Amino acid sequence: MRASVVGVPVLAVLTVLLISRCVAAGPTPHPAAGHHRHVPATAVTSPRTSPLSPAALPGASSGAPSGGAATPSAPFNATDLAWLQLMIPMTEQSVRLLELAPRKTSDPAVARFAAEAVSARRETLRGLRDLLRRAGVPQSREHEGHDMPGMTTPADFAALDRADGAAFDRLFTENAREYLTQSVLVAKGEGRSGADPATRAFAAATAEAHAGQLARLAP
Numbered sequence: 001m002r003a004s005v006v007g008v009p010v011l012a013v014l015t016v017l018l019i020s021r022c023v024a025a026g027p028t029p030h031p032a033a034g035h036h037r038h039v040p041a042t043a044v045t046s047p048r049t050s051p052l053s054p055a056a057l058p059g060a061s062s063g064a065p066s067g068g069a070a071t072p073s074a075p076f077n078a079t080d081l082a083w084l085q086l087m088i089p090m091t092e093q094s095v096r097l098l099e100l101a102p103r104k105t106s107d108p109a110v111a112r113f114a115a116e117a118v119s120a121r122r123e124t125l126r127g128l129r130d131l132l133r134r135a136g137v138p139q140s141r142e143h144e145g146h147d148m149p150g151m152t153t154p155a156d157f158a159a160l161d162r163a164d165g166a167a168f169d170r171l172f173t174e175n176a177r178e179y180l181t182q183s184v185l186v187a188k189g190e191g192r193s194g195a196d197p198a199t200r201a202f203a204a205a206t207a208e209a210h211a212g213q214l215a216r217l218a219p
Contacts, residue, residue, distance in 0.1 A: 079195070080196045081132075083186060083187070083203060084131055084137075085137075087183065087187075088125065091124055094152065095122060097172065097175055100161075101114035104172070105169055110172060113176075127202055150186070160175070180210045184207045184210050191203050
């Protein structure tokens with residue numbers, strides 16, 4: 001587990017790196033240039049509940065114009081892109097983790113949590129990808145497999161594959177808590193420093209939903 005660097009500092013570092021990379025690359029002709037709605041509390045208390053589709057959020061566009069590339073309806077800054085590019089691989093790995101539980105766990109509560117959470121996580125992933133497409137940035141794999149807070153690494157998955165029963169349950173819970181903890185923290189960082197209203201609203205909904213799921217995994 002990677003507990004030494006957490007949350008907002010991770011997002012801040014990624015933002016700085018993304019800005020540096022953009023400066024080095026120079027201007028881009030894509031409209032997005034110029035790398036974790038008001039949500040009632042009752043809307044996100046269940047692990048089945050996920051953030052709304054970006055199309056339903058304030059400032060979201062209706063899709064690509066007839067001529068081709070999608071045009072963002074609001075400016076995206078480096079924090080928006082850093083959050084999306086970090087949260088997508090984190091969430092992909094979380095889905096993979098949840099999918100392991102039915103055949104590995106010995107605890108009905110773990111099996112129930114995984115079954116309830118996985119559909120919400122897939123919906124979150126679709127929303128993140130939609131936002132990244134609206135920003136005009138292709139999905140990349142630059143953080144996949146990195147040993148970073150919130151990431152379930154290849155070494156983690158190897159240990160999970162070797163484990164069964166109570167040993168699996170312990171590793172599953174550790175990794176699930178880490179993902180949820182980090183996703184809440186970086187979503188709050190996006191809320192403070194992001195620029196795109198739809199992305200910030202999606203981050204707020206994600207943070208609230210994931211905080212509710214984290215409470216279910218409390219020791």
